[in-house]
Amino acid sequence: MRAQTIYIPKDAAAVSVGADDVAAAIATEAERRRLSVEIVRTGSRGLLWLEPLVEVSLPEGRVAYGPVSVADVPSLFDTGFLSAANHRLALGFTEEIPYLKNQERLTFARCGVIDPLSVDDYLAHGGMAGVKRARDMTPAEICAEVRESGLRGRGGAGFPTGIKWQTVLDADADQKFICCNADEGDSGTFADRMIMEGDPFALIEGMTIAAFAVGATQGYIYVRSEYPHAIATLREAIAIAERKGWLGDGLHGTDREFHLDVRVGAGAYICGEETSMLESLEGRRGQVRSKPPLPALEGLFGQPTVVNNVLSLTTVPVILAKGADFYRDLGVGRSRGTQPFQLAGNVKRGGLVEKAFGVTLHDLLYEFGGGTATGRPIRAVQTGGPLGAYVPPSLFDTPEDYEAFAAQDALVGHGGIVVFDDSVDMAKQARFALEFCALESCGKCTPCRIGSQRGVEVMDRIIAGDRRNENLALLNDLCELLTDGSLCAMGGLTPLPVQSALKHFPEDFGLARPTEKIAS
Amino acid sequence: MSGRAMWSEERASSLISNHQDQRGALLPMLHALQEEFGCIEDAAIRLLAKTLNLSRAEVHGVVSFYHDFRRTRAGRHVIKICRAEACQAMGAESLIEHAQRHLSTDLGTTTTDDAFTLEAVYCLGNCALSPAIMIDAQLHGRVDAARFNALVGVYGKDQ
Numbered sequence: 001m002r003a004q005t006i007y008i009p010k011d012a013a014a015v016s017v018g019a020d021d022v023a024a025a026i027a028t029e030a031e032r033r034r035l036s037v038e039i040v041r042t043g044s045r046g047l048l049w050l051e052p053l054v055e056v057s058l059p060e061g062r063v064a065y066g067p068v069s070v071a072d073v074p075s076l077f078d079t080g081f082l083s084a085a086n087h088r089l090a091l092g093f094t095e096e097i098p099y100l101k102n103q104e105r106l107t108f109a110r111c112g113v114i115d116p117l118s119v120d121d122y123l124a125h126g127g128m129a130g131v132k133r134a135r136d137m138t139p140a141e142i143c144a145e146v147r148e149s150g151l152r153g154r155g156g157a158g159f160p161t162g163i164k165w166q167t168v169l170d171a172d173a174d175q176k177f178i179c180c181n182a183d184e185g186d187s188g189t190f191a192d193r194m195i196m197e198g199d200p201f202a203l204i205e206g207m208t209i210a211a212f213a214v215g216a217t218q219g220y221i222y223v224r225s226e227y228p229h230a231i232a233t234l235r236e237a238i239a240i241a242e243r244k245g246w247l248g249d250g251l252h253g254t255d256r257e258f259h260l261d262v263r264v265g266a267g268a269y270i271c272g273e274e275t276s277m278l279e280s281l282e283g284r285r286g287q288v289r290s291k292p293p294l295p296a297l298e299g300l301f302g303q304p305t306v307v308n309n310v311l312s313l314t315t316v317p318v319i320l321a322k323g324a325d326f327y328r329d330l331g332v333g334r335s336r337g338t339q340p341f342q343l344a345g346n347v348k349r350g351g352l353v354e355k356a357f358g359v360t361l362h363d364l365l366y367e368f369g370g371g372t373a374t375g376r377p378i379r380a381v382q383t384g385g386p387l388g389a390y391v392p393p394s395l396f397d398t399p400e401d402y403e404a405f406a407a408q409d410a411l412v413g414h415g416g417i418v419v420f421d422d423s424v425d426m427a428k429q430a431r432f433a434l435e436f437c438a439l440e441s442c443g444k445c446t447p448c449r450i451g452s453q454r455g456v457e458v459m460d461r462i463i464a465g466d467r468r469n470e471n472l473a474l475l476n477d478l479c480e481l482l483t484d485g486s487l488c489a490m491g492g493l494t495p496l497p498v499q500s501a502l503k504h505f506p507e508d509f510g511l512a513r514p515t516e517k518i519a520s
Numbered sequence: 521m522s523g524r525a526m527w528s529e530e531r532a533s534s535l536i537s538n539h540q541d542q543r544g545a546l547l548p549m550l551h552a553l554q555e556e557f558g559c560i561e562d563a564a565i566r567l568l569a570k571t572l573n574l575s576r577a578e579v580h581g582v583v584s585f586y587h588d589f590r591r592t593r594a595g596r597h598v599i600k601i602c603r604a605e606a607c608q609a610m611g612a613e614s615l616i617e618h619a620q621r622h623l624s625t626d627l628g629t630t631t632t633d634d635a636f637t638l639e640a641v642y643c644l645g646n647c648a649l650s651p652a653i654m655i656d657a658q659l660h661g662r663v664d665a666a667r668f669n670a671l672v673g674v675y676g677k678d679q
């Protein structure tokens with residue numbers, strides 16, 4: 001008898017709510033009942049509120065059950081879940097679940113579908129089509145393709161990836177580097193982690209294309225130490241890729257070489273800033289370098305270096321495989337293609353939603369997210385990580401678009417969306433933003449190092465109601481100083497969460513709410 | 521994850537030599553030493569300085585810059601509780617208060633029986649299943665007070 005395939009994620013988030021235990025229980029139960037099953041451990045589909053999500057392979061497609069606990073396993077077998085049962089946890093065909101069906105998955109097309117470390121699965125699902133095309137193109141042609149796709153850096157700053165690559169290509173040097181920024185320190189973001197665990201070959205393929213495009217021979221993936229699962233998966237994937245001739249000397253049957261290593265961070269948020277990451281890779285304190293020189297010209301060990309986010313690099317293979325036009329035709333304005341948005345915090349259906357740019361916050365929060373987990377009204381969302389603004393419901397119609405968000409003094413950033421219900425105290429959130437800056441400042445500039453600490457003290461006095469107006473004026477001065485006097489966005493953007501909280505939620509700071517600004 | 525071995529110059533040298541050929545090897549070396557010995561002792565700093573031809577102050581500067589590296593050994597298990605925004609939105613602050621009460625210890629300190637070191641961390645990448653904690657290298661999601669106690673019970677048993 002042919003074994004039936006059951007898919008269970010081994011993604012860290014799925015495991016964090018019991019996926020390993022569920023997989024073990026299913027294996028034991030199947031054995032007890034003398035049923036022949038094969039359990040494949042995948043990445044996560046990103047429907048995180050349904051984790052652990054168990055899928056059963058049927059001739060017509062995969063059917064899903066979730067969230068499954070160990071206690072549910074006997075009843076799943078009793079009701080015959082291996083042939084699509086009417087179980088309490090049955091969700092029907094996975095691909096038909098609206099949360100997934102209504103997405104536009106390109107970067108995450110394989111994540112949760114395949115065994116992350118299976119070469120056969122990767123190839124069967126379109127893997128390596130991009131690099132095979134790139135192999136026969138000139139470096140300039142690859143750069144042009146990426147430029148024409150409109151891909152902008154998904155790590156937050158939104159700088160056009162193709163232009164960055166062209167700069168590195170044009171630089172004259174003995175050695176060039178590709179550095180993948182996998183520091184993902186922003187609260188509310190987990191897309192980098194998910195893709196590294198769920199489809200690591202895609203990142204390796206993207207970095208290889210980047211290497212071909214600029215003539216780099218060595219790459220590093222700088223992963224934060226908080227991601228032990230991703231680190232382990234990447235290391236295994238690199239070893240497999242080396243054995244397959246996808247990395248190393250003469251890779252992909254060319255006469256070129258590209259070597260790849262994983263480096264582990266050490267718990268410093270600022271090491272996500274690209275120059276600080278390079279300092280850390282060189283074995284130093286992760287202090288920000290002043291620009292110029294750009295890393296594209298003088299980066300790692302002083303050599304021309306591509307620094308890109310995990311998602312930017314993982315999106316490149318599909319762009320090469322399907323063509324620049326295909327990608328550019330998705331999106332709005334100057335925000336092209338898709339973005340993996342991440343719904344987090346107090347949200348009913350938290351997870352990963354890959355959509356073309358232009359989707360509104362409202363649709364992400366309510367159609368996908370289903371409102372808050374607590375069932376209370378949403379009061380604020382923070383977009384773009386800890387340095388991003390707090391956005392009130394009156395602005396939820398804003399489309400996800402770098403420029404539209406900027407026009408509201410907000411950030412798309414890395415696509416993280418953190419939801420708060422009406423119990424949130426926005427003065428406390430403002431205080432936290434300053435506290436975080438003080439804690440994570442690299443220490444190079446005084447406004448950021450000392451000013452943030454003064455900011456915490458000022459916020460404490462405001463919260464205590466101590467000479468409120470005087471202290472609010474002081475807070476504004478400090479914010480102005482941070483904005484104008486900081487070398488990098490750590491100090492430069494910390495005023496964003498603070499001032500947006502003050503602007504949209506003045507009553508939490510003991511001020512009257514202007515009557516015309518009643519939230520919808 | 522947090523090593524417990526006694527300091528051995530020989531063992532340390534062998535760990536360091538595994539990374540000798542890498543460029544910018546200081547962080548990988550520090551990670552390897554801390555994984556083995558549980559912290560970065562003065563002897564480790566002296567040895568690294570000598571091996572990499574750096575001053576001890578330089579090595580110390582790197583060790584002190586990064587939150588991960590510790591100068592004194594942690595308890596048998598390290599519990600990291602996320603206190604970043606997404607976890608705050610689901611009650612991380614009250615979970616931290618509970619954890620401190622339950623373990624009779626403060627953030628950044630170790631329980632008197634040396635079983636647990638409690639630390640704050642800023643995002644574990646589990647923000648859709650918040651509040652999140654990490655015990656050694658294992659991530660746990662949707663942690664409330666009851667689940668916290670149960671987890672501590674399980675880890676507390678092994679010595």
Ligand SMILES: Cc1cc2nc3c(=O)[nH]c(=O)nc-3n(C[C@H](O)[C@H](O)[C@H](O)COP(=O)(O)O)c2cc1C
Pocket residue numbers: 152153154155156157158159161181182183184185186269270271272273274275307308309310312313488489490
């Ligand atoms: C304080 C700070 C933290 C950052 N953290 C990250 C990060 O975790 N991951 C990331 O890709 N980019 C981060 N960035 C942005 C990087 O500096 C850089 O712009 C990005 O990695 C470039 O890649 P991209 O063009 O593909 O987005 C951060 C920037 C700042 C100022």
Ligand code: SF4
Pocket residue numbers: 270288440441442443444445446448449486487488489490491492
């Ligand atoms: S703004 Fe802060 S983090 Fe950025 S360089 Fe200055 S001190 Fe360092």
Ligand code: FES
Pocket residue numbers: 186187188189602603604605606607608642643644645646647650651652
């Ligand atoms: S904010 Fe707590 S895990 Fe991300």
